[in-house]
Amino acid sequence: MAAAEADRDPPSALRAEFLNFSAKDTAAVWASASDLQQDVYHHLALYVPRIFCLGPNVGGAGAEQREEQREEQREELACQLLLLAPLEWLLLGEEPSSGLAGLQEKNQPSHLCGHVFRVGEPTYSCRECAADPTCVLCMQCFLGSVHKDHRYRMTTSGGGGFCDCGDAEAWKKGPYCQKHTPKESSRYSEEDPVAQLPPEMVARSCSIFSILLKYAVDMLTWDQEDQLPAGLQPPERGDTYYCMLFNDEVHTYEQVIYTLQKAVNCSQKEAVSFATTVDRDGRKSVRYGDFQFCEQAKSVIVRNTSRQSKPLRVQVMHSSVVAHQCFALKALSWLGQIIQYSDGLRRILCQVGLQKGPEGENSSLVDRLMLNDSKMWKGARNIYHQLLMNSLLMDLKYKKVFAIQFAKNYRRLQTDFMEDDHERVVSVTSLSVQLFTVPTMNYERLQNDYVKDDHDREFSITDLSVQMFTVPSLARMLMVEENLMTTIIRTFVDHLRHRDLQGRFQFDRYTAQQAFKFGRVQSLIGDLKYVLISRPTEWSDQLRLKFLEGVDAFLELLRCMQGMDPVVRQVGQHIEMEPEWEAAFTLQMKLTHIISMIQEWSSTDERVLIEAYKKCLSALSQCQSGLADGEQPISLSLAGHSVDTFRYQVSQDKVSIHLPLCRLLAGLHVLLSRTEVASKFPEQLPLGELSPPLLIELPLRCLVLCAQVHAGMWRRNGFSLINQIYYYHNVKCRVEMFDKDIIMLQAGASMMDPNHFLMIVLSRFELFHIFSSADCRKRYREANKDVVQQNNTLIEEMLHLIIMVVGERFVSGVGQVEPFDEVRREIIHQLSIRPMAHSELVKALPENGNKETGLERVIDTVASFRKPGVTGRGLYELRPEWNKHFNLYFHHYSRADQSKAEEAQRKQRRQNGEDTACPPPPPPPLCPLFGSLVNLLQCDVLLAVEGAVLQWAVEPSGGGWTESMLQRVLHLVGMALLEEQQQLENSSTEDDISFNYICKITRPGEAPSTSGSVLALLESLQNAPHLEVHKDMITWILKMVSNIKTMRERTSSNSSVTVSPGPGGPEEVVRDKDKAERKRKAEMARLRREKIMAQMSEMQKHFINENKELFQQSLEELEASTSAAAETSSPSLDQSSVSQVCVGPRRPGGVEHRQLVTCILCQEEQEVKGHGRAMVLAAFVQRSTVLSKNRRRVLPGSDRDPLFMNPDLALGIHTASCGHIMHATCWQRYFEAVQLKEQRRQQRLRGHTSYDVENGEFLCPLCECLSNTVIPLLPHTHSPDHSVIHTSLETWLKTTSQQIAALHAAHRKQESEGAAEGVEPPVPEGFIVDFVPPKPFSSSVSEMITTFSMSTYKVGLKVNPNEQDHRVPVLSWSTCAYTIQAIERLLMDEEKPLFGSLPCRQDDCLSSLCRFSSSCWTVAPPTTVHKHFIGLLAALVPDSQVENTPCILDIDMFHLLVYSVLSYSSVHSLDQSGRSVVDSAHLHLLHLVTVAHMVQILLSSTTEEVCMEQDSGGSEEEELTCQLYDSLRTHLDGVLPEVSSGWQLWRCVKAGVTPFLRAAALFFHYLNSTAPPADLLVPGVGQWEALCSYLSLPSNLLQLHHSHRAVLEPLIHSWCRHPGVHQTLRGGGVIVRFPRESNRLIELPEDYSVLINQASSFTCPRSGGDKSRAPTLCLVCGCMLCSQSYCCQTEVDGEDVGACTAHTFTCGAGLGLFLRVRESQVLFVAGKTKGCFYPPPYLDDYGETDQGLKRGNPLHLCPDRYRKIERLWRQHGVAEVIGHAQEANQTLVAIDWQHL
């Protein structure tokens, strides 16, 4: 590094020159120069290489990075002073800052906002007012616009693009926000802004701009590595080079990093930094030195990356070239800034940029930039794109000129772009596959986003198209003048070169390269969409001409698609290779909107429509000219009709799903039908070119193909066909595929004899023979079962098709409906399946080019909204009055939808006591062009088919018939009857009625198979026992028949009087009559149900008998949860008068009842005994920072001494349990089995479980709760011996200090191996220092105690187990204290009573935890525990032999209390005098610690300003508090301020000490199994007194101090003398105040876009002001992180992890809660391997979350959901949620959580 520093010396030498340089003088010289360019170039040649790029820019961390930053600043400064300042002087003719200010003042600002979006910045589009969805507002403009109260969409920008505020064309209304509303002087647009500038400035700026712009263009497009353009050669040429690495989109990060390490011999960190910069800026120098040196690195890189692919692009460039390129970028930025000051300057720059060069056409500077776009690196492109946006696109006049230029260059630009080999591949969320390219996480989202769905192009100039093509007037102009539509389509067709013999596209055997190119080509479709997105309101002849020319080109394109990817049925063998189908469908999908848009354009002008129709028709007839050739027609006859058709079978010949020409024609046909011409002069329509049979042929084949696939005839063709059929019906494609095929059949059928139509349909379905002769049918019945079944399905499908052809009339133009009705019908049918969320509905409806479904207009008319709770989402329910519109054969139902909807309908009808028939709903009338469709219903062939099916139903035998067939026939009959009824109702005379279905069905059948009339058959079916389900429907039909008959009689007898009975009338009668029948049925159903219930309960009994234990146990569990409260509360109710205490010798005897528990594994019952078989509770121990009051503190390492807990509670150990009990042995066996299974699993499927067996994790065998250890169950403590006298505090302290002295002596003796020195202190009577108490526990219980101790030790300190470590018992106590504190906080904040409100699993957990920790000393070495006690007591009672005792401000008193109480037992066990009980010591310890805590509170709280004065004379408490405080002040020599208000002080003490007392009460309650007092079982008043008396403390706590002054005063004095107290109070440390406030998650804004905005301005902290790709917010501390990115990876325990995981280790001890802002997703992370996503607390107005921000509905905070997440965190439940989530998602692709 030193050498490099020396090399870099010149800049400092230069500095002297800088000082002497005068920008003003230089400008003056230039001003009088004869050749300004020459002078400026000379200046640049001299200075640029001496300012920029002086040596290696090493990326990396620490010092180097700082050095680099300093270097950058130096460059920046020198560039401004030496290069830009003279230009500014020259331009302005005065001091630049004042000159610019003056310019700005005179400037009339544009009313265009033009704010250029940063990556990730929120953009808003109004769904009501935006001209199209590409029109967006920035946040600021949006908030000041009228649209914020409209229905809007919010998205995040992919970068680039600008705010459209102020563009009148972009908005239907409200184009200006408050800020950009034009002032009254609206001359702006007319007047030339240049005229406002002084002429000499115009001239000067003209020449400066042209010199500088030319310089920049020359440099950026410069392709020589060693030479500079003329005039720029430096006076003295250095000999330094750069090895410049460029990005591509082929190589991965890993490859690049690896290669760089090898090639330039850098560390991995540096390599990562290089790679990141290359990715960001598009290039980066990786080596600096002489030519040889750089060339060598180049060859290594090329060699290393050329193996599988094209090598990385590397250039060795002379340093002066690089320097000039750097300055070129600076110059462009400078130009961009200067023109912001004045619209006049902006226009001058535009003029300069677009001025034709000497080479003529396409030679302006802007042209040169555009045409070299694909050759420039990313950083350069970004900067000049910005400039274009700031200049040309912001100037109304030049925007147009530029647009024309852009359109002229369009074809070439696109071609360059296509040939550009940069590839972008979508990847999954893990970084390991992240490519050496732009962000990938957002890709999918962006892809769905209309505005940015050409994400590929964000760095390409072609991306600017959206800025121009979507402006309607520009688009129109470009279309007319530059023939843009045709150009785009032609360019597109040119690039898809693969064709088959017929000229159709062929995507077979596409190579990756071609597929990639295909992907790029698709962006052209995006441009086409931009051009067509707004329909013209008026047409000029020119526009008509150019549009129709475009249509011609488009038809050419469709012709290449017509019939592509044909399939042939595979017989015998399966296909060998799945044929390629996706490319064709992608194309179809992309074009769907274009096809729709072309139809929409056509629909706005009758002349255009007719012309387009003619063109389409002739294109189609050219395609189909060969259809009938060479095939012998065959003749069909049935029911007295006959027709000729082709000999063609779908099951044997080629068939294609792609028929875009037919479908476009169908669409245009419908549009024609809506015109006036169609209704008035249909003969003028150009319908004749193709015969109807030809029109229907191909769509019919396609539909038959679907039917055959359903019937299982195409099984051997594999998944590719299944997928195609799926997409054919899918909502994304169906509008321009399936729907249009149905329309084409409708169009064809309406122009044909219905009998002929049906015969052709029968023939294409290959069913003709079945209906044409009865024998044939019989023969098939005997034949192959498969064939019979196939035919059954085909018949069903065919009947369904006929239902659709006649019945689907909800397209405006087919039926007399409005688009509104069509959407409403879709919604009704979706909601008939089940209630749905808004997003589900949106997904089920087709979107138009504007991403609108029309849903919003309709939804409230048919559905009611049900709000979501804390989980789930809001749902829409169909209102019952719309049920009558339900059509079982709705054409968009899949079979599954259909059966679900049918079931739901029948259920509903039964509930309402109605019949269960689902008759067809009344259809809307047809348009005239389609009017004759109804005749299908009454034609002879259909009647014959109906008759045949009914006949089979009457005499069912074998498998040749299905109920579905019958159901469909009944539906068809119903439709016909409705039709007839409607005609009767709407006509005045009988002559109008062409429909006479009833008459026909009463005639005996003519078809060979039927014997009776259709009606007779129906009547005989009415009572058929095997058709119970259809009975209601048949009844409905027969009633209809009789109604219509009556109506006919009435009309014929009295045709002048039209007494319309109305549709409801006759049906009402039907209903009444049927009621009795239904009642009978309902009764029968009830009896049946009862019988079944009886059987069930019998079975249940049997089952219970067999599994007795199991049931018992679960019952017990149920009881336990309620009894936990009941058991403990009952005694207190009895003794409510007696004061209940939980600590000290006065405490009542523990509840001595036997504890019986059942093992969940072996179901055996077991009593909990010290000497019995050990029983354990599954538990989960984790480190926690939930209670931390100091998140900035570096978490203590594994070598800390945990004896004292700091009051900031920065790191604790939390234990939770699901409450499930096992035998220790049963658990061990279970855990071994889990381990074994895991070992086996890992061989197959490495890692990827929700639990980490190696860390002792397992799932509770009963509830699958995540656990990592077990807590042993121990018996209750014994009740104290009430005969022993309770000694006073003074005596106890004296005895204890004697005991301690004796222990000290013994320890000394032990350590010096018996050689005793000094005087033996007197040993109190009965105290035996080496007494070994009898073991209270069996070995199995002891073993479990050790197990749990080790777990807390291991987790708490992050160390390996070591039973000998003296810290083991401390950590066991610690988890007890911490868990109690955490629970106390929760109860407090949720305002729940202290006792009785915990769920029983927590209750069980706490009680076993307390009893365990009181016994864990028995497994530790006695000396260790004694030492702990001595150390703990020394904090309160000074002990000269103990060193390094912390001051009382650094001790959490509750932890001290718990530790000292628990460790005392071991000291007490040595006292064999029988004269003391352990309980009195507990009480004394409590007294001592409480006093210490009060002192602590007084010391810490009064440094605050105490302002409130309370006048009233003090109570006893207040006086005593004052006394204590005054004595503290004396001890501390006035460090404490004077406070005279006793009331204030007492208030502080009382509030501060309460959490401690509550936690102490919980602790002793569980420790001693004492019943709580009644007052603490309810929330609210009387808590203080009850609490104090339960703890055996006076309710005036100060008495503790006052009545023992003599003993305590010296202690208090010694506490205050501790140097730490002084230091802390004088501001030398963090003071924790009491009561400690509970931690909450950070506050989130109500409006989600605020967060997005915040995140968009967040920059990565490591890569110098770069935008972060995945900004992620820590919900615990509010820190914003740069997640999921190489730049912010950090090493934790020898492994690189992402920013989130790294953060959890400092903020959450390994656990973290985050909000991924761009994804709107909550992320939970635990440790390095585990994590899950969780629904965010933000909902849209429909009660749904938007994970991934895909929908763009405005999102608002749902406080309830956020509180739920917060509770989860505070309850330490996050790890468990992660466990469950991972368990549930095991099949999904693993996500590398640690990389986030």
Ligand SMILES: [Zn+2]
């Ligand atoms: Zn704006």
Ligand SMILES: [Zn+2]
């Ligand atoms: Zn605005």
Ligand SMILES: [Zn+2]
């Ligand atoms: Zn609006």
Ligand SMILES: [Zn+2]
């Ligand atoms: Zn067991």
Ligand SMILES: [Zn+2]
């Ligand atoms: Zn469990």
Ligand SMILES: [Zn+2]
């Ligand atoms: Zn944090």
Ligand SMILES: [Zn+2]
């Ligand atoms: Zn970063």
